[in-house]
Structures are given as structure tokens and as C-alpha cells.
Amino acid sequence: MVTVKLKPLEEIVDSLSGFEKIFIVGCQLGSARCRNGGLREAYRVAGYLELKGFKVVGVKSPGGTCVLDRLDYSARSLLNEIKETADVVLSLACGAGTQLIAENVPIPVKTGVTTLFIGAEREGRYFEEYCIACGDCVISDTGGICPVARCPKSLVNGPCGGAIAGKCEVDPNLPCIWFKIAQRMEQIGELEKLRKRVPPKDYSLSVYPRKLVLEE
Ligand code: SF4
Ligand code: SF4
Structure with a gap:
């Protein structure tokens, strides 16, 4: 929403x-x-x-x-x-x-x-940013968890290495989202897929203003 x-x-x-x-x-x-x-x-x-x-x-x-x-x-x-x-x-x-x-x-x-932002509602009383509408969605390869919106550095090829005990180095109140992604990929039996290098994101797809045209 x-x-x-x-x-x-x-x-x-x-x-x-x-x-x-x-x-x-x-x-x-x-x-x-x-x-x-x-x-x-x-x-x-x-x-x-x-x-x-x-x-x-x-x-x-x-x-x-x-x-x-x-x-x-x-x-x-x-x-x-x-x-x-x-x-x-x-x-x-x-x-x-x-x-x-x-x-x-x-x-x-x-x-x-x-x-x-585009957020997920939690407990009916707060919202968390889950998507920045980047135009090039990668979450099929990251266990359904968005590293673009939920990692402060928007890293798509794994963690920065700065996390401490699973917490993000930018904001220790947050989990390192790559820790969460790895947990999720293990849970669904796709951990090996994280070894695959993801191509650089195509930021031309998020140049404003964008348009979605519905087909007849
Ligand atoms: S990868 Fe892009 S489109 Fe997909 S959830 Fe994240 S920000 Fe949104
Ligand atoms: S610690 Fe994790 S979530 Fe935080 S910036 Fe680094 S990779 Fe992103």
C-alpha cells in the first residue's frame, strides 16, 4: 500500500x-x-x-x-x-x-x-517499507524478500559484510536483510541459488516518469 x-x-x-x-x-x-x-x-x-x-x-x-x-x-x-x-x-x-x-x-x-513508500502493514499500527517500485523486480531469486528496498545499500548480490550478529551495520535495529534472505532460501531448499551472480540492476527501468499501459 x-x-x-x-x-x-x-x-x-x-x-x-x-x-x-x-x-x-x-x-x-x-x-x-x-x-x-x-x-x-x-x-x-x-x-x-x-x-x-x-x-x-x-x-x-x-x-x-x-x-x-x-x-x-x-x-x-x-x-x-x-x-x-x-x-x-x-x-x-x-x-x-x-x-x-x-x-x-x-x-x-x-x-x-x-x-x-510502498509499505507492509504490521499489527494494524505501523508500516514497513517493502518496495521502492524499482521497475526490475528480483524477489523471485531472493526468497520473496526484497533486498532493494530492505537493504539500506540496495545490494542485490549478497551482503556488504558489515553485519554484526545478523544486524544491519547501517541501522542495528534492523536485521541484515541478507541474513533473512539466506534463512528463507535455506527453508525453501534454494540456498544454492544464492551462489549465482545476479546481473547488475537495470536502473533505466526506474527512470521517471514511468507508465503502465493496459493491453486491450
Ligand atoms: S525488487 Fe524492486 S519491484 Fe521488487 S519488491 Fe524490490 S523494489 Fe519492489
Ligand atoms: S548489513 Fe546487510 S542489510 Fe545492512 S547494508 Fe549491509 S548488506 Fe545491507
Whole structure:
């Protein structure tokens, strides 16, 4: 899931300085799941902005903001409502969702969140970065564990040699992910495959902006 973090409220207030009528758009997919930008947080931010003297003219969500471009009836009516009532949008959707809103309204759009990473949810209360969308996935050869996102050096041909007692030399609070990969490969009977040298990663596949075109 795309993981987002709500910006400090004072920073949000600063970004809205000079505007009067604010429409807050939450996202009920990733942002809500992270509890940092769904409707619940949108109402909390609205209350704070009202206390600071802003007029919040709407707090709504199209559901998934990153699919806004489908422009179904409910999305169209939300965009129309924004155009008719607000002079600025505060979006709590991820970077993609916020840009889609900006493409569809003729007024400024500010973000109230920072988009962090593609993460795995743990115990319903925290998220860990598991993928950086590198465009050249290698995890079939690493026991289903990503060394690109989960090794601070993104090493794809084994560990750097700096690990101490299985802990990463960059952050001792983390396991050396190559230790985990070796354990996993042993568990699934593929340890020998780690002897195979992996070709250098093709970073041309992660040059921005990328596009995925669906086939008919
Ligand atoms: S190898 Fe690349 S695409 Fe695959 S999980 Fe890791 S970062 Fe994501
Ligand atoms: S100790 Fe392991 S996880 Fe940490 S940087 Fe080195 S190889 Fe990567």
C-alpha cells in the first residue's frame, strides 16, 4: 500500500495562508488505512482549521483518489462541488491522488500529507517499507524478500559484510536483510541459488516518469 504521513498541522495552516474557503479531500484507500489521511483525519484537520479562522466548506472523499480519473458520477459531482464552493483544496491523498485532483479543478490544490513508500502493514499500527517500485523486480531469486528496498545499500548480490550478529551495520535495529534472505532460501531448499551472480540492476527501468499501459 502507498503509505502517507500527515504533515504537522502548523505546516498545513501555513500552506493555506491567504485562502478562505477550504475543501478537504480525504482518501479512503491508502491514506485511511495509514490513519493519516482518510476521512477521520480530514475531519480532525477541519476542526483545527476552523479554530484557526478558516472556513471549511466541505470534507469528502471520492473513495480512492488515485482512480479519480475514471470520473464516474460521484467523482464528477465532488469536483463540481469543489469548484462551486472552495477557493483551495487541501488533499490528504497520496501524491498521485493529489495530482489527479489538481488536474481536474481550476483552483490551487495543497497537500496535507507526505507520501512515504510502498509499505507492509504490521499489527494494524505501523508500516514497513517493502518496495521502492524499482521497475526490475528480483524477489523471485531472493526468497520473496526484497533486498532493494530492505537493504539500506540496495545490494542485490549478497551482503556488504558489515553485519554484526545478523544486524544491519547501517541501522542495528534492523536485521541484515541478507541474513533473512539466506534463512528463507535455506527453508525453501534454494540456498544454492544464492551462489549465482545476479546481473547488475537495470536502473533505466526506474527512470521517471514511468507508465503502465493496459493491453486491450
Ligand atoms: S525488487 Fe524492486 S519491484 Fe521488487 S519488491 Fe524490490 S523494489 Fe519492489
Ligand atoms: S548489513 Fe546487510 S542489510 Fe545492512 S547494508 Fe549491509 S548488506 Fe545491507
